[in-house]
Amino acid sequence: xxxxGRIVGTEVEYGISFASGTIGDSQGEISHELVNQLPGLYxxxxxxxxxxxxxxxxxxxxxxxxxxxxxxxxxxxxxxRALFNGGRLYVDGAHPEYSAxxxxxxxxxxxxxxxxxxxxxxxLVAWEAQDPARRTLRLFRNNSDGWGNSWGYxxxxxLSRELSFDRIVAGLTAHLVTRIVFCGAGKVGSDRGQExxxxxxxxxAEFFEVPVGLSTTSRRGIINTRDEPHSRKxxxxxxxxxxxxxxxxxxxxxxxxxxxxLVLWVLEESQRKGAVLDVPILADPVAAFHxxxxxxxxxxxxxxANGKTMTSLEIAERxxxxxxxxxxxxxxxxxxxxxxxxxxxxLRRLKSYGTDPAGLERELDWAIKRRVIERYRESRSLPDxxxxxxxxDLQYHDIRGAQGIFRLLESRGEVERLLDPMEIEEALVHxxxxxxxxxxGTLLRRFPSEVVxxxxxxxxxxxxxxxxxxxxxxxPFRGTQKTVGAxxxxxxxxxxxxxxxxxxxxxxxxxxxxx
Amino acid sequence: xSQKEKETRKRExxxxxxxxxxxxxxxxERSKKVQEEADDILDKxxxxxxxxxxxxxxxxxxxxxx
Numbered sequence: 001x002x003x004x005g006r007i008v009g010t011e012v013e014y015g016i017s018f019a020s021g022t023i024g025d026s027q028g029e030i031s032h033e034l035v036n037q038l039p040g041l042y043x044x045x046x047x048x049x050x051x052x053x054x055x056x057x058x059x060x061x062x063x064x065x066x067x068x069x070x071x072x073x074x075x076x077x078x079x080x081r082a083l084f085n086g087g088r089l090y091v092d093g094a095h096p097e098y099s100a101x102x103x104x105x106x107x108x109x110x111x112x113x114x115x116x117x118x119x120x121x122x123x124l125v126a127w128e129a130q131d132p133a134r135r136t137l138r139l140f141r142n143n144s145d146g147w148g149n150s151w152g153y154x155x156x157x158x159l160s161r162e163l164s165f166d167r168i169v170a171g172l173t174a175h176l177v178t179r180i181v182f183c184g185a186g187k188v189g190s191d192r193g194q195e196x197x198x199x200x201x202x203x204x205a206e207f208f209e210v211p212v213g214l215s216t217t218s219r220r221g222i223i224n225t226r227d228e229p230h231s232r233k234x235x236x237x238x239x240x241x242x243x244x245x246x247x248x249x250x251x252x253x254x255x256x257x258x259x260x261x262l263v264l265w266v267l268e269e270s271q272r273k274g275a276v277l278d279v280p281i282l283a284d285p286v287a288a289f290h291x292x293x294x295x296x297x298x299x300x301x302x303x304x305a306n307g308k309t310m311t312s313l314e315i316a317e318r319x320x321x322x323x324x325x326x327x328x329x330x331x332x333x334x335x336x337x338x339x340x341x342x343x344x345x346x347l348r349r350l351k352s353y354g355t356d357p358a359g360l361e362r363e364l365d366w367a368i369k370r371r372v373i374e375r376y377r378e379s380r381s382l383p384d385x386x387x388x389x390x391x392x393d394l395q396y397h398d399i400r401g402a403q404g405i406f407r408l409l410e411s412r413g414e415v416e417r418l419l420d421p422m423e424i425e426e427a428l429v430h431x432x433x434x435x436x437x438x439x440x441g442t443l444l445r446r447f448p449s450e451v452v453x454x455x456x457x458x459x460x461x462x463x464x465x466x467x468x469x470x471x472x473x474x475x476p477f478r479g480t481q482k483t484v485g486a487x488x489x490x491x492x493x494x495x496x497x498x499x500x501x502x503x504x505x506x507x508x509x510x511x512x513x514x515x
Numbered sequence: 516x517s518q519k520e521k522e523t524r525k526r527e528x529x530x531x532x533x534x535x536x537x538x539x540x541x542x543x544e545r546s547k548k549v550q551e552e553a554d555d556i557l558d559k560x561x562x563x564x565x566x567x568x569x570x571x572x573x574x575x576x577x578x579x580x581x
Binding site for chain 2: 013015016017020021022023024027028092093094095097145146147149150151152154216217218242372375376379380387388390391392394395402403405408409412414
């Protein structure tokens with residue numbers, strides 16, 4: 001029986017400004033200062049190990065020109081924090097970014113993502129306390145400024161190398177385009193000057209220009225082709241999904257990641273078994289993405305490649321049916337069962353959203369936000385286009401407890417939750433137990449003076465030998481608490497741990513010398 | 516209002532309503548209560564919503580990211 005045993009990691013880039021809304025050319029500098037205010041409770045002085053990174057390899061089988069990042073020591077430290085929870089806090093472009101650790105359970109995906117907000121909030125508080133000019137900052141867990149600039153939310157799914165890239169494109173595109181009906185974060189107006197779009201489902205949809213592409217910053221493609229698995233290339237792919245919105249609602253996050261994971265899972269398994277899936281193929285995925293985002297009735301016909309049409313909700317229902325059928329045949333664990341139930345319940349209610357929102361306004365970001373904006377607009381008699389409505393949209397995503405509108409609704413029991421707040425607290429310092437993040441995060445915390453650098457696929461140790469030792473973490477499923485927890489607990493220092501690991505396997509598998 | 520208080524309140528409501536469902540006073544009272552809570556949230560939003568919204572949304576321009 002399949003268990004929820006697939007690895008996922010998510011990344012959040014934050015919008016950032018001073019209290020006035022401006023930040024201008026200092027955005028990058030302030031983002032760096034912010035990261036450098038991370039309290040020592042959450043990270044040591046370790047650097048980020050860039051050795052294995054290569055974001056220019058394209059999944060279509062070629063290499064793209066580009067400068068690989070190799071910052072010097074000072075720049076590296078100024079940009080990065082390798083976190084005790086197994087994740088990474090850094091500056092990407094000019095935005096603070098949090099990459100959550102690799103997770104196996106959906107619950108972990110949700111709680112480690114929320115832990116990122118808390119880490120960034122702690123930087124924010126520390127930054128403000130030390131700023132000689134006593135300025136205040138605002139940070140937004142959103143994806144657009146309303147002026148045509150977007151920053152990302154990325155999901156990463158570990159897949160078998162056997163799953164062909166063409167099958168991913170054919171099988172996943174319509175899901176990414178239509179899943180925003182339940183996981184869009186909602187947006188007032190349009191970044192691209194579209195007329196007649198007072199409110200749309202997705203923050204990001206408008207920014208996509210091609211069906212398939214490598215770039216994440218311009219001419220964005222619905223299916224991203226970056227082939228950088230951060231693991232054994234012959235065994236795995238890492239699909240980098242860049243179409244998603246940064247959700248505030250735990251339910252939306254779980255549905256976004258959970259449904260996509262299941263669709264990919266079925267694509268992979270069905271290929272292996274030679275089964276044919278009746279997945280809808282869109283005639284024009286980019287136009288459809290924009291169309292779905294601005295259709296709050298879910299009834300507008302979307303052109304398919306076969307000349308027929310389906311509505312966004314019909315496409316979403318088709319995906320649910322394909323996945324449900326697959327797992328009812330193959331068997332499922334309770335996490336998958338719960339997810340399928342929630343997925344189905346949400347789609348059922350979306351059908352009648354126009355006449356009866358039935359709880360969706362407590363669950364889905366776009367619906368929660370829309371409802372609060374509408375209530376406010378009506379009660380305060382604000383005209384369409386009033387800047388307070390756009391401000392409410394932005395502030396919905398403000399990460400600070402005292403200012404964020406989502407946080408306010410949550411604290412008053414106005415939105416559904418999946419997690420106990422204590423689960424988030426724990427995720428600030430303790431890595432997931434069942435992926436290599438456990439090894440990385442635990443070593444960083446236990447041996448802060450000996451772990452000199454880390455990355456997704458390595459931990460670099462200085463154990464007093466003439467050269468540094470790099471422990472490769474090539475397999476994301478290895479290095480779990482179950483397999484190495486006791487050994488790490490027993491070791492007095494990293495040198496002892498290394499000796500223990502070497503005694504257990506051949507030295508070449510354990511570590512390699514670095515000059 | 517804490518979860519516990521809310522549950523207590525919910526239970527009280529149910530008890531109130533149970534003996535005589537034909538009297539609409541209980542329903543009216545409840546709907547009034549819901550309305551008050553809703554207004555309360557809007558007031559709270561007034562408190563925390565950026566006072567210079569017009570200038571903020573005009574100035575909030577980010578360098579694009581990924």
